[in-house]
Amino acid sequence: MSDAWNLFLLAAFVDNMPLTLFLGLCTFLALSRRTESAIGLGVAMTFVLGVSVPLNHLIYQAVLAPGAWAWAGRPELDLSYLALIAFIGVIAAIVQLLEMVLDRYFPRIHAAFGVFLPLLTVQCVILGGSLFMVERSYNFAQSAVFGFGSGVGFFVAVVMLSAIRVRLAYADLPAGLRGLGIAFVLTGLMSLGFASFTQMAAAQ
Amino acid sequence: MAARDWNPLRRLLALPNESRTKTILVAFLVSAISAALVSGATVWLRPIQAANRAAEEQARIAALVQGIPGMSDLLEQSGGTLSTVVIDLDRGRAAAEVTPATLEAALADPANWTVLDAGQNIAGLGQRPNFVQVYLLRDGDTVSLLLLPLSGQGYGGRIDAIMALRGDMNTIAGIAVTQHSETPGLGARIEESSWRASFPGTELRDASGELRFRVARGPASGVHEVDGITGATRTGRGVTQMVRFWLGPDGYGPLLDAIERGEF
Amino acid sequence: MVARAPYWKTLTQPLIRQNPVTLQILGLCSALAVTTTLATALTMSVSLTIVVTLSCGIISLIRRHIPDTIRMIVQIVIIAAMVIVIDQFLQAYFAEISRALSVYVWLITTNCVVMARTETYASHNPPLPSMVDGFGYGLGYSLILMILGGLRELFGKGELFGAQVLPLADQGGWFTPLSLMLLAPSGFFLLGGMVWAIRSIRPEQAEAPEHTPPARMEPAQ
Numbered sequence: 001m002s003d004a005w006n007l008f009l010l011a012a013f014v015d016n017m018p019l020t021l022f023l024g025l026c027t028f029l030a031l032s033r034r035t036e037s038a039i040g041l042g043v044a045m046t047f048v049l050g051v052s053v054p055l056n057h058l059i060y061q062a063v064l065a066p067g068a069w070a071w072a073g074r075p076e077l078d079l080s081y082l083a084l085i086a087f088i089g090v091i092a093a094i095v096q097l098l099e100m101v102l103d104r105y106f107p108r109i110h111a112a113f114g115v116f117l118p119l120l121t122v123q124c125v126i127l128g129g130s131l132f133m134v135e136r137s138y139n140f141a142q143s144a145v146f147g148f149g150s151g152v153g154f155f156v157a158v159v160m161l162s163a164i165r166v167r168l169a170y171a172d173l174p175a176g177l178r179g180l181g182i183a184f185v186l187t188g189l190m191s192l193g194f195a196s197f198t199q200m201a202a203a204q
Numbered sequence: 205m206a207a208r209d210w211n212p213l214r215r216l217l218a219l220p221n222e223s224r225t226k227t228i229l230v231a232f233l234v235s236a237i238s239a240a241l242v243s244g245a246t247v248w249l250r251p252i253q254a255a256n257r258a259a260e261e262q263a264r265i266a267a268l269v270q271g272i273p274g275m276s277d278l279l280e281q282s283g284g285t286l287s288t289v290v291i292d293l294d295r296g297r298a299a300a301e302v303t304p305a306t307l308e309a310a311l312a313d314p315a316n317w318t319v320l321d322a323g324q325n326i327a328g329l330g331q332r333p334n335f336v337q338v339y340l341l342r343d344g345d346t347v348s349l350l351l352l353p354l355s356g357q358g359y360g361g362r363i364d365a366i367m368a369l370r371g372d373m374n375t376i377a378g379i380a381v382t383q384h385s386e387t388p389g390l391g392a393r394i395e396e397s398s399w400r401a402s403f404p405g406t407e408l409r410d411a412s413g414e415l416r417f418r419v420a421r422g423p424a425s426g427v428h429e430v431d432g433i434t435g436a437t438r439t440g441r442g443v444t445q446m447v448r449f450w451l452g453p454d455g456y457g458p459l460l461d462a463i464e465r466g467e468f
Numbered sequence: 469m470v471a472r473a474p475y476w477k478t479l480t481q482p483l484i485r486q487n488p489v490t491l492q493i494l495g496l497c498s499a500l501a502v503t504t505t506l507a508t509a510l511t512m513s514v515s516l517t518i519v520v521t522l523s524c525g526i527i528s529l530i531r532r533h534i535p536d537t538i539r540m541i542v543q544i545v546i547i548a549a550m551v552i553v554i555d556q557f558l559q560a561y562f563a564e565i566s567r568a569l570s571v572y573v574w575l576i577t578t579n580c581v582v583m584a585r586t587e588t589y590a591s592h593n594p595p596l597p598s599m600v601d602g603f604g605y606g607l608g609y610s611l612i613l614m615i616l617g618g619l620r621e622l623f624g625k626g627e628l629f630g631a632q633v634l635p636l637a638d639q640g641g642w643f644t645p646l647s648l649m650l651l652a653p654s655g656f657f658l659l660g661g662m663v664w665a666i667r668s669i670r671p672e673q674a675e676a677p678e679h680t681p682p683a684r685m686e687p688a689q
Contacts, residue, residue: 020652025496026580070314081246081556084574085238085548092541122544124497124578131571135361135385137330176667179675180493181660188656195651198437217533227535234542238549245553249560256563385567390650392568435647 004145011149014198017125018157019191021132024125028158029183038162039155046151048120049129052094053147056087056130057140080134087130095120125154157194161186261382265339265351268366268380286339286351293334294318296458297468302335310335320454327449328357328442338459347371347463352456356446359438361385363394363446369408373460379403391439402430408451415452418444478600482608484670488581489612490663491673495581498572499613500655506629509617511565515554515573517606520582523547524590524602531591543586548577581609616658624649 015021018028024045031037062068064086066078095118102110120126129150133143164186173182219226269286290307292299302310310316316334339351348371355364364383369376379400386392393399407427408417416428419440424431432440449455462468488494495516502512526546527534534542555573558566566573576582585605590598621627626634626643635641648654667674 022500022652022655023497023575025500026493029496030493081552082239082242084552084577085242085545088544088548088577089541092544118540122540122578122580122583124575127578128497128571128575131574135571137328137357137362173677174664174668175671175674176664177660178677180490181663181667184656184660184663188653188660191656192653195653198435222535222537226533227538230530230533230535230542231538234545238545242549242552242556246556249556252560253556253563256560260563383567435651 004141007142007145008149008152011146012153012156013194015150016153016157016194016197017128017150018154019187019194021128023128024123024154025187027119027123028154028161029180029187032158032162032183033165035159035162035166038158042151042155042158044120045123045125045154046148048091048095048098048126049151049154050144050148051098052087052091052126053129053133053150054140054144055094056090057133057138057143059086059090060134083131083134084127087127091120091126091130125150157190160190264380264382265366268351268368268378286341286349288337288339290335290337291456291459293332293336293455294458296460296462299335304337307335307337318454324449324454326452327355327446329355329449332454336456338456343371346466347373347468349377350463352450354446354450356442356449358384358386358442358446359391359436360387363439363442365443365446367403367447367450369460373464374408376403376406376408386436386439390433391436393433393436394439394443399431399433406430408447415448417447417451475597475600478597479604479607482605483611484608484666487608487612487666488584488605489609489659490666492584493580494584495579495609496659498575498579499609499616500652500659502569502572503613503616503620503655504624504650505568505621505627506614506617507565508568509613511558511562511569512572512576513606513610513613515551515558516576516579516581517603517610519547519550519554519576520585520602520606521599522550523582524585524598525595526550527586528590528593528595528598534591539591540587543583543591544577547582547586551577581605612659612662615662616655619658620649620654624654 017023018025027041031041060080060083064079064083066080068079069077099110099118129147133146138146161183165183168182177185217226265286288304290299290302290304291297292302311333317331318334319331320329336353338353340347341349350369350373352367352369353364354367355362357363362383362385363381365379365381367376368378381395381400384392384394386394402424405427406417406424406429408415410416410428418429420429420432421437421440422432422434451457451460459468482488486492489496489499498512498516503509523543523546527543551574554576555566558569558573582602585598585602589601593601618628621629622633623646625645626632626636626641634643637644646654
């Protein structure tokens with residue numbers, strides 16, 4: 001149990017997707033102006049990551065990994081180079097399914113998510129989660145914890161940034177720094193703060 | 205890309221985009237052509253990739269050997285070259301049926317891999333091949349230098365390395381890192397000669413035979429430690445676990461015991 | 469009818485005036501992760517430029533026949549195929565750099581720059597202008613990446629392309645490297661600074677203030 005908790009903390013804070021691994025920055029910066037859109041993005045991200053990473057793990061192990069076809073007598077078949085296309089297909093399908101389910105059974109939530117859901121298909125974070133899962137050779141349980149943890153980390157980061165940017169609407173910034181410029185500087189400062197979490201991992 | 209001389213194809217392409225037939229057709233064609241393109245490129249390039257990796261590995265071994273102090277004298281004594289052999293890890297001796305040429309085919313068979321349980325899997329590998337190709341230098345009947353390939357899970361991905369052990373099978377003569385995915389400027393410094401220079405002379409086990417090797421968190425303090433890299437603690441821990449696994453009972457342990465007993 | 473002038477504008481516009489990274493907030497992920505050295509930044513720039521140019525070309529060729537329901541996934545699959553081919557090529561001929569770039573080459577698939585150009589331009593325009601447009605955006609992206617990579621490698625290690633340019637203090641020189649440049653936050657700070665610089669030179673890119681202060685000058689609470 002403590003391994004799962006450690007992995008969760010690792011995924012959420014030490015290897016925070018936007019602040020440490022630089023993933024998902026486009027939507028991170030574009031949708032962090034208002035807290036409502038930040039929360040919506042964070043929740044959608046957490047859900048899709050939590051579902052897609054373990055699912056992609058299963059598909060990778062069953063079909064694509066070297067030696068996956070040993071049961072059929074072809075152990076030398078290594079289809080891992082197709083992982084990219086496979087993962088994208090799975091992610092697109094999950095997002096589409098989620099949208100259909102929400103639209104049918106939870107129309108209010110669907111309306112609240114608005115345009116984020118289809119946007120998530122092309123998110124570096126979602127694909128990055130699956131790719132890191134492959135690179136770090138997680139098993140199924142670890143994939144689930146990692147996916148969920150990454151989503152939570154993204155949620156925390158984007159809500160924090162939006163809270164600051166909402167306040168900055170009243171600040172007297174130089175014209176060149178307004179909007180994107182100051183968002184970068186803020187994200188850099190937050191990233192510096194999150195870098196202190198690496199000590200947490202090292203202490204284990 | 206649309207062919208001009210196939211009437212059925214032209215008819216299909218002239219269908220409205222939203223019709224079910226056309227949707228399925230376009231989806232199928234795009235998938236098939238993409239898959240063919242990708243597979244074709246991979247199959248064509250794979251031999252080149254393998255050849256490059258092999259050439260790089262040879263270069264690293266040569267560089268490692270050059271970097272070991274006193275190496276040139278040892279090489280002269282033994283006649284100038286390293287010999288290589290495939291080892292059966294469980295039995296700790298040369299493999300009877302597998303040669304360096306047949307090693308790759310042998311390892312494609314999952315029966316030649318041992319799955320590690322949680323207690324054994326300290327390097328994050330999950331499973332371990334039963335046969336490994338090692339390099340050695342003999343001085344008459346004894347082994348004066350042993351080059352052992354290691355691998356383990358680092359921070360960003362797998363780390364592959366080759367460790368050279370002196371004849372007492374306890375003192376490290378040097379290390380070369382052949383592959384890693386660590387952070388540039390931090391963990392990636394394991395491939396720099398300045399870090400690797402702290403390895404020669406480091407001892408693996410203490411007097412009671414217990415594995416004491418580790419990458420320190422800061423400068424090395426003691427004969428069983430090597431310097432750590434600031435900001436790359438997890439990479440350092442990955443290296444520690446990798447060395448401890450492979451130099452332990454589930455890795456080259458039986459082989460080292462056999463060499464120490466003089467049976468190799 | 470095809471004059472040289474329109475293509476020139478398509479090509480150069482994304483360099484500063486419509487730069488994907490500093491103005492349109494596209495392609496940021498890889499812009500920060502792979503710019504710790506100039507070599508990786510250059511490889512990433514070239515890879516992305518090739519992918520975006522070829523993808524725009526191919527998608528533009530079949531643009532009339534892509535059903536709307538599968539539009540996005542068709543584009544992504546084509547882009548993904550290009551990326552895998554480029555990745556295999558890199559692994560074969562530039563193995564060391566490919567290892568340093570690790571997953572970020574594969575993340576070119578979801579790079580907003582590529583998707584944005586295929587979706588907004590290549591889907592509605594003939595192949596040659598689409599490819600020029602894609603190439604232009606690739607160049608704009610590359611410009612930012614190369615500047616970032618150059619600054620970070622120079623001040624983080626004193627090197628450019630691996631060659632020591634500023635003599636290191638612990639090797640007898642005067643330069644003590646700023647290790648912070650190799651870590652994540654410095655990328656953000658440098659980008660923020662670059663955005664500030666570009667928007668000061670070209671004030672039309674600056675964003676409008678969200679709140680106009682009241683006419684009376686009052687001290688902030």
